[in-house]
């Protein structure tokens with residue numbers, strides 16, 4: 169029911185953008201703005217043969233960066249939210265490094281980790297991890313102490329507290345943080361993929377541009393947009409399912 | 416001999432003093448040498464004005480606060496949540512907002528790693544008995560105050576606790592719902608005969624639900640302990 173409504177709005181939005189694109193292409197009538205139909209034909213022709221591998225590389229880098237960020241950021245945020253001592257120790261470091269635009273660290277990162285896969289994944293990791301740490305810490309602080317009482321009187325240990333209270337209580341803020349960071353992560357990934365690699369959507373789009381192959385370039389932009397949309401939909405759906413209790 | 420065994424099985428609060436530390440220099444004494452015995456299978460109503468230390472007392476008995484001095488024992492040994500099953504019902508019902516009503520009721524068996532399937536059947540009975548059948552899948556936010564209270568009662572009684580602690584359980588309800596819930600509580604309690612400490616600031620509630628009534632006064636001391644002949648009698652309200 170809800171699902172169908174969502175799909176309809178997405179489809180309507182896509183249709184509107186396509187019509188707009190068509191109109192602009194028709195009026196402008198220049199090679200840099202090709203007709204949508206031609207782009208889609210090209211996309212269908214080259215997707216499996218060339219774009220798919222680039223999309224897979226980009227997706228892999230995002231997934232690896234995200235998993236790394238969650239694996240390190242969640243426990244760190246947990247420690248900072250749970251123990252005053254850990255917070256006093258870690259807060260200054262987080263606050264000093266958090267406002268630094270992570271993209272500015274890219275040259276250093278590439279010197280340390282090379283221009284290959286690792287520096288690209290670490291870049292995404294850096295962008296997401298701070299958001300996760302701060303969101304989880306604040307979410308844990310916002311849990312009223314009384315929430316733990318019914319568990320404590322039953323002699324619940326830390327694993328039970330984690331499962332029954334901490335994870336569900338932090339999930340909404342955690343997912344919001346990931347969603348917000350994801351937008352930045354995708355743009356930065358695009359940038360980092362323009363050098364040091366032969367794979368990734370960033371590479372594909374810039375390469376098509378240099379080859380003055382506008383149809384390929386548009387096909388790439390289209391795939392990157394759908395990739396972003398898919399990631400957002402996944403996070404959104406998870407949030408909706410997991411945070412039903414909030415509404 | 417008889418006397419001795421009944422004494423061993425009651426809840427004994429021995430001379431406890433509880434202080435809250437406000438900062439490094441100042442601390443505040445909320446309970447001052449409290450002494451109290453709750454015989455097994457009775458309800459003890461703790462009555463007193465706001466701020467006299469009722470919540471502090473019940474939290475200390477629950478093991479959520481540690482007294483500066485004195486001990487709380489049951490069956491002759493210190494209260495240990497792994498040995499004694501304690502049901503605790505805080506003022507705000509203490510339901511987990513991210514769990515459905517049924518899932519909240521099954522919290523005890525989950526924590527204690529008991530047979531959740533068997534508990535589910537018993538939970539179903541309790542939901543029916545408490546008049547909340549059909550609300551199992553609702554989240555606390557989707558329930559009225561009275562319904563949340565019933566869910567909390569179902570959770571407490573599903574545990575079949577050795578000791579039940581309730582902090583102003585019916586205070587947030589309107590007068591009519593409150594009287595209804597007091598009856599619901601008494602019905603359940605008569606089946607289980609759980610040793611219970613119930614905190615309230617309503618005199619009528621204490622008279623209706625307390626086998627003994629402990630009168631507290633400001634400053635965290637006990638003014639008087641009364642044997643209540645009106646326990647469970649409707650005329651009390």
Ligand SMILES: Nc1ncnc2c1ncn2[C@@H]1O[C@H](COP(=O)(O)OP(=O)(O)O)[C@@H](O)[C@H]1O
Pocket residue numbers: 435436437443445463464465466467468469470471472
């Ligand atoms: N966490 C706390 N820190 C300091 N003082 C507290 C704290 N909790 C309660 N108190 C004080 O202890 C006294 C007793 O509080 P409480 O047990 O909540 O009273 P009651 O439940 O009878 O209304 C009050 O004066 C209150 O201000």
Ligand SMILES: [Mg+2]
Pocket residue numbers: 469470471582583
């Ligand atoms: Mg209170």
